[in-house]
Amino acid sequence: MSDSEKKIRGWFGGGRLLWPVLSLAALLLFNLIFAPSFFHFEIKDGHLYGTLVDILNQGSKVMLLSLGMTLVIASGGVDLSVGSLMAVAAATGALLVTKTSLPFGIVVPACLALCGLFGAFNGLMVTALRIQPIIATLILMVTGRGIAMLLTGGQVITFERASYVYVGNGHLFGLPFTTTIVLVTLVATLWITRRTAVGLFLEATGDNETASRFCGVPTARIKVLVYAFSGVCAGIAGLIASSNIKAADANRVGEMMELDAIFAVVVGGTALTGGRFTLVGSMIGALLIQTLTTTMYNLGMPPAIAPVPKAIVIVAACLLQSAKFRDALRGLLPRRATT
Amino acid sequence: MNRFARRINIPLLATAVVLVVLFGTASVLYDGFFSLRVIANLFADNAVLGIASVGMTFVILSGGIDLSIGSAIAFTTVLVATLITGHHWHPVPAMLVALAAGTLFGLGQGFLIQRFELPAFLVTLGGMFFARGMAFVVNAESVGINNPFYDAVLNVRLPIGGRAALPATALIFLAAFVVAVFVAHFTTYGRNTFALGGNPDSARLMGLPVGRTQIAVYAVNGFCSALAGIVATFYTGSGNPAMGSGLELDAIAAVVIGGTLLTGGVGSVEGTLLGVLIFGTIQSALVFDGRLNSWWLRIAIGLLLLLFILLQKAITSRATARSTT
Amino acid sequence: MSDRTDELLLARGIGKTFPGVKALDKVDLTLRAGEIHALMGENGAGKSTLIKILTGVYARDVGTIEFDGRQISPNSPSEAEAAGISTVYQEVNLIPTLSVAENILLGRQPKKFGIIQWRAMRRHAARALERLGLELEVSRELRSCSIAIQQMIAIARALDVQAKLLILDEPTSSLDEQECEALFAVMRRLRDDGLAIAFVTHFLDQVYAVTDRITVLRNGGLVGEFETAKLPKLELIAKMLGKESGELPSSVGGAGTPLPASEGHPKGGLGETRPTFESASAIGDSEAPTTISKKTPFLSAKSIGRKMGVEPLDLQINAGEVLGLAGLLGSGRTETARLLFGIDSRDSGHVSVEGKPVPLRSPREAISRGLAFCSEDRKTEGIAPNLSVRENLILAMQASRGALRQLPLPEQLRIADHYIRALNIKTADTETPIRNLSGGNQQKVLLARWLAMQPKLIILDEPTRGIDVGAKAEIEKLVESLRERGMAVLFISSELDEVVRVSQRVVVLRDRRKVGELEGDFDEHRIMNLIAQPHE
DSSP, X not given: OOHHHHHHHHHHTGGGGHHHHHHHHHHHHHHHHHOGGGGOEEEETTEEEEHHHHHHHHTHHHHHHHHHHHHHHHXXXXXXXXXXXXXXXXXXXXXXXXXXXXXXXXXXXXXXXHHHHHHHHHHHXXXXXXOOHHHHHHHHHHHHHHHHHHHHTTSOEEOOOHHXXXXXXXXXXXXXXXXXXXXXXXXXXXXXXXXXXXXXXXXXXXXXXXXXXXXXXXXXXXXXXXXXXXXXXXXXXXXXXXXXXTEEOTTTTTTTHHHHHHHHHHHTTXXXXXXXXXXXXXXXXXXXXXXXXXXXXXXXXOGXXXXXXXXXXXXXXXXXXXXXXXXXXXXXXXXXXXO | OOHHHHHOOHHHHHHHHHHHHHXXXXXHHSTTOSSHHHHHXXXXXXXXXXXXXXXXXXXXHTTOOOOOHHHHHXXXXXXXXXXXXXXXXXXXXXXXXXXXXXHHHHHHHHHHHHHSOOOHHHHHHHHHHHHHHHHHHHOSSOEXXXXXXXXXHHHOEEEEETTEEEEHHHHXXXXXXXXXXXXXXXXXXXXXXXXHHHXXXXXXXXXXXXXXXXXXXXXXXXXXXXXXXHHHXXXXXXXXXXXXXXXXXXXXXXXXXXXXXXXXSOOOHHHHXXXXXXXXXXXXXXXXXXXXXXXXXXXXXXXXXHHHHHHHHHHHHHHHHHHHO | OOOGXXXXXXXXXXXXXXXXXXXXXXEEXXXXXXXXXXXXXXXXXXHHHHHHHXXXXXXXXXXXXXXXXEEOOOSSHHHHHHHTEEEEOSSOOSOTTSBHHHHHHTTSOOEETTEEOHHHHHHHHHHHHHHXXXXXXXXXXXXXXXXXXXXXXXXXXXXXXXXXXXXXXXXXXXOOHHHHHHHHHHHHHHHHTTOEEEEEOSOHHHHHHHOSEEEEEETTEEEEEEEGGGSOHHHHHHHHTTOOGGGGGGOOTTTTOOOOSOSSOSOHHHHHSOOTHHHHSOOGGGSOOOOGGGSOEEEEEXXXXXXXXXXXXXXXXETTEEEEEEOOTTXXXXXXXXXXXXXXXXXXXXXXXXXXXXXXXXXXXXXXXXXXXXXXXXXIIIOOTTSBHHHHHHHHHHHHHOSSSOOOXXXXXXXXXXXXXXXXXXXXXXXXBGGGSOHHHHHHHHHHHXXXXXXXXXXXXXXXXXXXXXXHHHHHHHHHHHHHTXXXXXXXXXXXXXXXXXXXXXXXXXXXXXXXXXXXSOOHHHHHHHHHSOOO
């Protein structure tokens, strides 16, 4: 194996991408056969339109959340608060553009910094107070949405500021602007984790925290950092979600999205037990959810039924990662196992 | 230390104090809050959450978690409503079918968790998606229930003094509570659940039926969700596939505020009742006030969660410090 | 031997093989009713495997167990319990959050119509504790009791099933002296009631204080069965360490002493082709002993100690010297190393490195001062199992550089390749997950991790445990070459011949105390004498 191959393996997560890629390919193949219009593209006003473009656009929020979630899960934790933090970001953003004349270039970093702080709070609960991640982030999951509603006074705040509206509705290079946001965030995250030692420290911490600490890895700092990063990702997703509808509805923004993000990460091949992670896999996982939803919609099934195949996929992904299940399968196929 | 002091459960006491303080403050602030009617309503309005929380208590005591209950409740309500209204079943068999379905659903989740050692969090997340989807498969719309049996049940009221009375929903909640307290304290299953959550490896070495208990916990919770769903049909007079979204979090919050450790092994059904009542008291107070808005409920619950988790942390670290010295 | 009817348990020819490791080979064990029987042996001797076979946790491959006149083969702890064999483990296996009474009776609570009778249960539990001479409020939570009391409660639970044989697996490792005495009183009382007690411990004084007979195991084999009163302590140590007592005085530096044949020996073949290491290596005392004053102390510790860890002790480690830390299992060797590396905080004493006083409060700080620590627990404190050989190897180095200055990949590969060749690490390539390597090769990767840092002091805690003979010899050779390059080495091992071979100076620990320091002309015999020396 050459050096560059090793590098690529590190960046893309080695062999863990097999199942997610196969599932996505199978789903696309299904659509190619039964719904060819799925692959139909159209260029209007220099912008590309089509089902696949919609999937990219609508999946952007979960893709962003799952970037942060991947790192949190790699550290051996989980972050339930991202959906609520989306609401916080949306509320803050909408308030700042409607109630103040701050330039949007300041509003965005302000919202993201706030969400990053909330994320760091999660991280401190997990590291300094040693509270289980599920519980620590549950607190902000419950409180965060309340804070967002407090900020908006329970109202749906609408806004017209063009720069804000552009975030979720504009086009760049013929594609929805959200695609660019996801791409830039993905590349930046890949760069930070793989071109610095953060990725190594994170995987080492998730794989064996004690051993990493004994090696001098700053495990606590790394953990706080990933929770803060997860908060920032939630902030970006929240701004997009509010921009999509030109309004901040603190009650609904990001509802249940934390679960979709965890789903994307697990289906993408990163184990909930921590350690090795693959950001690209999580992206594929997020696209898989969105494609699944869109496919069902195209088939004329009510969108409300979409959770059922999702449930099947997540349980299947868990079973594939379970050693016990593989043992049980081997037990069912004794001949193949012995020969 | 005398025997009484030693047996007092500090988290439970703290929960009771919080409840009394909250209720007392609201009584001082709002005219008419301190009345039997408000107390009766506390039980009636929180019956669904209460029954769900009772089941959740056992899951958390065993060291697990169940995210599927909100969806399972929604599924139950549409199933019952559709069978009664759409297929003209008598409510009793419809309810029995729903209870069986809920139990089976929980059993399936428990089996996956126990047999293949899958994380309960993900399996029940799958269960949450599954039950929600199936609810819409049964009926995509809200279904009303108009049935003489329902009217008869709704007419059952147990007067508790003054003009206040406990409706059937509150009575079912209280019955479920009493049964759960009994199961937790006086049956092998209950005690094994505590042992499983306290230390699964020890429980196995002590020869307890760890696997069976773990599956049973989820099956019982499935049953409780179905029962909560049935109560919800009484309470709303309809079945709605979108109902109960996020209810699992309220239930978890009520259980934790009630002094049950999310790590398992420590806690009580009695505490959960107090947790549910705290939840209900804040909600009623917000209604009485009129100026305060519903988001204060979330913020208050979040802060209480934080408070109780920190309190539990302090108590457990003190307990371990004591036993190692 | 006495009346055969006394013999409660007759285990004959017990053998057990795990993939790649022969854990037990034709071991016999005889336990009589009304005796306390010590089961002794160092790490890897097979004590715990034997116990797990008796209690039904493992199934034996060969051999027979006759218990109370019947052949038994328990398949689970509860089957063993039903037969009359109860066990109390070192880690108290009870439920800390439940009451004392429940812990004694969980799973067999007194019931009426399926309803648990709490009052009857409390009465029953109090009676069970009374049998041990213990009066206790049985409704309090278990975790509010001291470990010693929890231990007693575990014994009460074990006895409550009409046990005829009680196995105590290292029950005293977290008890203080008084608590041990109380436990021994209970053990004697039960023995006089006619119970057979198998007692596993690594505290020699305790063996002599309470047991009647001793069975010694070593490397999965039976060394022998002895009457405690007739076996001098020194001889017992010799037997545990695999020495013939007649050989003792002459066994200087292990010359002629065969290296132990196994200890988790994954590749049998390597054992036979022993490298000519022993003859080639410098033997500790054959070198002209350099006096301490001539060497520069790299690290000196004054009365460092920690409650339940080690009693305050002094330690000086010099550059260009291997300091051996000898003692039996549980004597405080690892605890000392952890204090030095800042893993556990010390209650007393101070440390200076290169003449300057330093706090040494965290591994990060210790590393920055030039320390390195290779833990004995490879699995939980050493490897990150799913990361590659390369990543495991450069982890400490990268951590000391900080996250932002990533070692370029070519550099990482160069370092990894260098050490794979230099230490002869057998791996497919640098990207293989470390969990796929054999124990010895994992150990070498961990050594390489620290060598790459070029530390000034390396602490090696049991670096040769559980690895094959060839790798052991290579590691010894490596230690020697590090010393020659001027590094300070703290070498911890329970293989005395190994300690003697590689060290210039030896600090001897016993029961968490420093009992002596040897320099220049020392051998295994003198170390064993120090260990055997009675308490003053």
